[in-house]
Amino acid sequence: MxxxxxxxxxxxxxxxxxxxxxxxxxxxxxxxxxxxxxxxxxxxxxxxxxxxxxxxxxxxxxxxxxxxxxxxxxxxxxxxxxxxxxxxxxxxxxxxxxxxxxxxxxxxxxxxxxxxxxxxxxxxxxxxxVLGMTGYTAYCALKDIANPKEGEIALVSGAMGGVGSIAVQVARLMGCTVIGVAGTDEKCNTLTNELGCAAAINYKTDNLTEVLVRHAPKGIDVFFDNVGGEILDHALGNLAQYARIVSCGRISQYLNESPYSLENWGQIGAKRAKMQGFFVYDYEPLFAEAETVMAQWIAEGALHYxxxxxxxxxxxxxxxxxxxxxxxxxxxxxxxxx
Amino acid sequence: MxxxxxxxxxxxxxxxxxxxxxxxxxxxxxxxxxxxxxxxxxxxxxxxxxxxxxxxxxxxxxxxxxxxxxxxxxxxxxxxxxxxxxxxxxxxxxxxxxxxxxxxxxxxxxxxxxxxxxxxxxxxxxxxxVLGMTGYTAYCALKDIANPKEGEIALVSGAMGGVGSIAVQVARLMGCTVIGVAGTDEKCNTLTNELGCAAAINYKTDNLTEVLVRHAPKGIDVFFDNVGGEILDHALGNLAQYARIVSCGRISQYLNESPYSLENWGQIGAKRAKMQGFFVYDYEPLFAEAETVMAQWIAEGALHYxxxxxxxxxxxxxxxxxxxxxxxxxxxxxxxxx
Known part of the structure; x- marks a missing residue:
C-alpha cells in the first residue's frame, strides 16, 4: 500500500x-x-x-x-x-x-x-x-424485455450515454435497424458513422415525430428509453403494434421539480404494447451469458465501447x-x- | 324465418x-x-x-x-x-x-x-x-399479463362493468385480495357484498390515493385498468415493486378531445413494473381453458355474472x-x- x-x-x-x-x-x-x-x-x-x-x-x-x-x-x-x-x-x-x-x-x-x-x-x-453492469443492462434488458426479432426497428434514447451506446449496438447485433437519439450533432454523427445506427435524431434541433415517421413509417418495435419525458411521449405516439418499451432510465426527470405530463400513455393499450421497468440486479442469472456473448462481439470487432x-x-x-x-x-x- | x-x-x-x-x-x-x-x-x-x-x-x-x-x-x-x-x-x-x-x-x-x-x-x-369475449378478456389478461400470486393485492377499475365485474372475481379466485373502483355507492356495495371485494372505492367521492394507502400500504401488485386517466395516475402512484398493469380499456378518455396528462408514468420504471396493452383475440389459444375453468367456477357458485x-x-x-x-x-x- x-x-x-x-x-x-x-x-x-x-x-x-x-x-x-x-x-x-x-x-x-x-x-x-x-x-x-x-x-x-x-x-x-x-x-x-x-x-x-x-x-x-x-x-x-x-x-x-x-x-x-x-x-x-x-x-x-x-x-x-x-x-x-x-x-x-x-x-x-x-x-x-x-x-x-x-x-x-x-x-x-x-x-x-x-x-x-x-x-x-x-x-x-x-x-x-461494457463488461459490467452498464453492458449487462443493455444486454439483459434487450434480451429479456424487448426480445427483438430480425428486421425490427429499435429506438434508443440517451444513445451516446454509457448504457445507450452499448444498447444501440446490441440491438443491431440482435437484428434490429436502430435509430439513436442524442443531444448534439457530434454525437449523432458518431451514432451513424461508428455505432451502426441507420439514423440519429438530435432531440434539441430535430422534430422527433417527423424523423420517426420518415424512418419508421410503420412505427417502432422496440424503445430502449434512458431519458423519459418528451422523448418517451414522441416514441409512444409512434409505436408499432406489440411494441416493447424498456424503461431503463429517466434522466430528463431527475432534475425536474414536477414530472413531465405524458400525453400518449394510451398508446400502450391501443398498440397492445408493453412498457417495463428494468433493474439490472434482477437479471443476475443472465450476467454470465451477457459477459460471454459481448466479450465475443468485442473480440470480433462487432461491438465497440x-x-x-x-x-x-x-x-x-x-x-x-x-x-x-x-x-x-x-x-x-x-x-x-x- | x-x-x-x-x-x-x-x-x-x-x-x-x-x-x-x-x-x-x-x-x-x-x-x-x-x-x-x-x-x-x-x-x-x-x-x-x-x-x-x-x-x-x-x-x-x-x-x-x-x-x-x-x-x-x-x-x-x-x-x-x-x-x-x-x-x-x-x-x-x-x-x-x-x-x-x-x-x-x-x-x-x-x-x-x-x-x-x-x-x-x-x-x-x-x-x-362471462363465457365469451368479455369473460375471456378478464381471464386471459389476468392469467397471461398479471399472473397473480396467492396473497397479492389487485385493483380493478370499472369494476362493475362487463369485463370489470368478472375481473374482480377471477382475480380473487386466482388468490388476490381485490379492491374495486366504481362510480356509485350502489356499485361499491355490490362489489364488497356480492363480488367478494375486500374494499371498494367510489372514484367520484373517495380520495383514491387515501384509500389505496389504507388498504394496500405496500402498494398494489396487479392493476386491471378499464378506465385510464386519473385512476391510472393514482394507481401508478401506489404500485408495489414488480407490479403488473393490464391496460384493457380507457373509457375515461374516449370522450375527451385532449388526452389526460399522466404524471406518475415514471413509477413504471422506478417500481420495475410492467404495463401492457391487451387485445382478447391475441389470446385465442387460451379461450378453451378460460371457458372450461370459468364454467366450472359458475357451476360451483364461485363466479357470478x-x-x-x-x-x-x-x-x-x-x-x-x-x-x-x-x-x-x-x-x-x-x-x-x-
Whole structure:
C-alpha cells in the first residue's frame, strides 16, 4: 500500500437542483483495520452514473438515503490488497459497491453484489462498463424485455450515454435497424458513422415525430428509453403494434421539480404494447451469458465501447456534473489508481 | 324465418362528443341471398361495448372506420337459419361479428372470428359475456399479463362493468385480495357484498390515493385498468415493486378531445413494473381453458355474472349511451330474438 490514509468523498449537502461541487466534501480517514471474514479493496476505477444524484436525496429507491457526512455510494473496480477471508484472496480483482473512496472494507457475508472480474483480455475498467453492469443492462434488458426479432426497428434514447451506446449496438447485433437519439450533432454523427445506427435524431434541433415517421413509417418495435419525458411521449405516439418499451432510465426527470405530463400513455393499450421497468440486479442469472456473448462481439470487432476517463479521485463530483451537462461520450469513469 | 326484411342500424353521423341517437339510423333491407360457402345467422343477442363509439370514428385501430350508411359493427350470438356451407350447418349456435342487424350473411372463408357456442348449461346470452369475449378478456389478461400470486393485492377499475365485474372475481379466485373502483355507492356495495371485494372505492367521492394507502400500504401488485386517466395516475402512484398493469380499456378518455396528462408514468420504471396493452383475440389459444375453468367456477357458485339486457334491436343506440352514462350493471346486452 502506497498510502496509509484513505481519501473519501462524503455528502456535504442535499442537492436542490443541479449537482454542485459543494454537495460533496473530500476528507482523509485512516484505512480501516481488516477483521476475520473481511477484506480490503483498493479502488482502481470508479463508475459515475446519473442515479448517483438521487443517492444524495432519497436513495433512488434502491439504497438507504445518505446522511450528511456519509461516504458517497458508487460502484468501482479494484484489487484485494489485504484479506482475512479465504473466499476473497489477496490479488483478486473485483467489481462492486466500493463507494467514492480509495480503500473499502468488505465483508464476505455482506457482499452479494461483489463479483470477481474473470475476463483478462479487455482493460480492467470495462468491468464498470461494457463488461459490467452498464453492458449487462443493455444486454439483459434487450434480451429479456424487448426480445427483438430480425428486421425490427429499435429506438434508443440517451444513445451516446454509457448504457445507450452499448444498447444501440446490441440491438443491431440482435437484428434490429436502430435509430439513436442524442443531444448534439457530434454525437449523432458518431451514432451513424461508428455505432451502426441507420439514423440519429438530435432531440434539441430535430422534430422527433417527423424523423420517426420518415424512418419508421410503420412505427417502432422496440424503445430502449434512458431519458423519459418528451422523448418517451414522441416514441409512444409512434409505436408499432406489440411494441416493447424498456424503461431503463429517466434522466430528463431527475432534475425536474414536477414530472413531465405524458400525453400518449394510451398508446400502450391501443398498440397492445408493453412498457417495463428494468433493474439490472434482477437479471443476475443472465450476467454470465451477457459477459460471454459481448466479450465475443468485442473480440470480433462487432461491438465497440467508449470510455470517458478522468484522472484522480478529486474529479468525482465534476465527473457526475458532466453527465447532467451531456458532456460525456461513452461510459463516464474516474481512474483512482493504476 | 319469421320476417323477410332485415332491420339494420347504420351509421348516420360521426359523433363529436357523447354518442347521440342521431348518430344512427334504422333501416329495413331485404335478407341477403345465401350463395355457396355462405350461411345466414339470425341474431338472438347483440353485445354493447364502449369501443363501439370509436368504430364510428376511426375503427378503434382494429376495424376499418365506418362510412355513413354502413351497417354498425358489433358482436352477437345467434343461430344459423340457412346454410350452403358444410362446416356451418343449420341449427348451429354461433357467436361472432354479426353487426347491429337481425340477419347477417357469413362466409366460411371469412370467419376467423366466428365461434360455435359449445356449452349448453348457461343461457345463450353468456356467449357475449362471462363465457365469451368479455369473460375471456378478464381471464386471459389476468392469467397471461398479471399472473397473480396467492396473497397479492389487485385493483380493478370499472369494476362493475362487463369485463370489470368478472375481473374482480377471477382475480380473487386466482388468490388476490381485490379492491374495486366504481362510480356509485350502489356499485361499491355490490362489489364488497356480492363480488367478494375486500374494499371498494367510489372514484367520484373517495380520495383514491387515501384509500389505496389504507388498504394496500405496500402498494398494489396487479392493476386491471378499464378506465385510464386519473385512476391510472393514482394507481401508478401506489404500485408495489414488480407490479403488473393490464391496460384493457380507457373509457375515461374516449370522450375527451385532449388526452389526460399522466404524471406518475415514471413509477413504471422506478417500481420495475410492467404495463401492457391487451387485445382478447391475441389470446385465442387460451379461450378453451378460460371457458372450461370459468364454467366450472359458475357451476360451483364461485363466479357470478350480471347481464343488463334490454329488449329489441331498436334499443341499440340507447344501450350504447347507457354505458357512457355509467347506468349499466354488468354486461350490457340487447335481446333481438328469442
Amino acid at each position: 502506497t498510502s496509509l490514509m484513505n481519501k473519501q468523498w462524503i455528502k456535504a449537502a442535499t442537492p436542490k437542483g443541479a449537482i454542485q461541487a459543494s454537495d460533496f466534501a473530500l476528507r482523509s480517514s485512516p484505512i480501516p483495520q481488516v477483521d476475520a471474514g473481511q477484506f480490503l479493496v483498493q479502488t482502481h476505477y470508479l463508475s459515475v452514473a446519473p442515479v448517483m444524484r438521487r443517492y444524495l436525496i432519497d436513495g433512488a429507491g434502491i439504497e438507504a438515503p445518505l446522511k450528511i457526512g456519509d461516504v458517497m455510494l458508487g460502484r468501482g473496480v479494484g484489487r484485494i490488497v489485504e484479506s482475512k477471508s479465504k473466499a476473497w484472496p489477496v490479488g483478486t480483482f473485483v467489481q462492486g459497491k466500493l463507494g467514492w473512496q480509495e480503500y473499502s472494507l468488505q465483508s464476505e457475508g455482506q457482499t452479494p453484489l461483489m463479483y470477481p472480474v474473470r475476463q483478462t483480455t479487455a482493460p480492467l475498467s470495462t468491468a464498470l462498463g 467508449r470510455e470517458d476517463i478522468l484522472e484522480g479521485i478529486e474529479q468525482m463530483p465534476h465527473a457526475l456534473m458532466r453527465l447532467y451537462e451531456g458532456k460525456n461520450i461513452g461510459k463516464q469513469i474516474v481512474k483512482v489508481y493504476d | 319469421t320476417s323477410l326484411m332485415n332491420k339494420q342500424w347504420i351509421k348516420a353521423a360521426t359523433p363529436k362528443g357523447a354518442i347521440q341517437a342521431s348518430d344512427f339510423a334504422l333501416r329495413s333491407s331485404p335478407i341477403p341471398q345465401v350463395d355457396a360457402g355462405q350461411f345466414l345467422v339470425q341474431t338472438h343477442y347483440l353485445s354493447v361495448a364502449p369501443v363501439m363509439r370509436r368504430y364510428l370514428i376511426d375503427g378503434a385501430g382494429i376495424e376499418a372506420p365506418l362510412k355513413i350508411g354502413d351497417v354498425m359493427l358489433g358482436r352477437g350470438v345467434g343461430r344459423i337459419v340457412e346454410s350452403k356451407s358444410k362446416a356451418w350447418p343449420v341449427g348451429t349456435f354461433v357467436q361472432g361479428k354479426l353487426g347491429w342487424q337481425e340477419y347477417s350473411l357469413q362466409s366460411e372463408g371469412q370467419t376467423p372470428l366466428m365461434y360455435p357456442v359449445r356449452q349448453t348449461t348457461a343461457p345463450l346470452s353468456t356467449a357475449l359475456g 350480471r347481464e343488463d339486457i334490454l329488449e329489441g334491436i331498436e334499443q341499440m343506440p340507447h344501450a350504447l349511451m347507457r354505458l357512457y352514462e355509467g347506468k349499466n350493471i354488468g354486461k350490457q346486452i340487447v335481446k333481438v330474438y328469442d
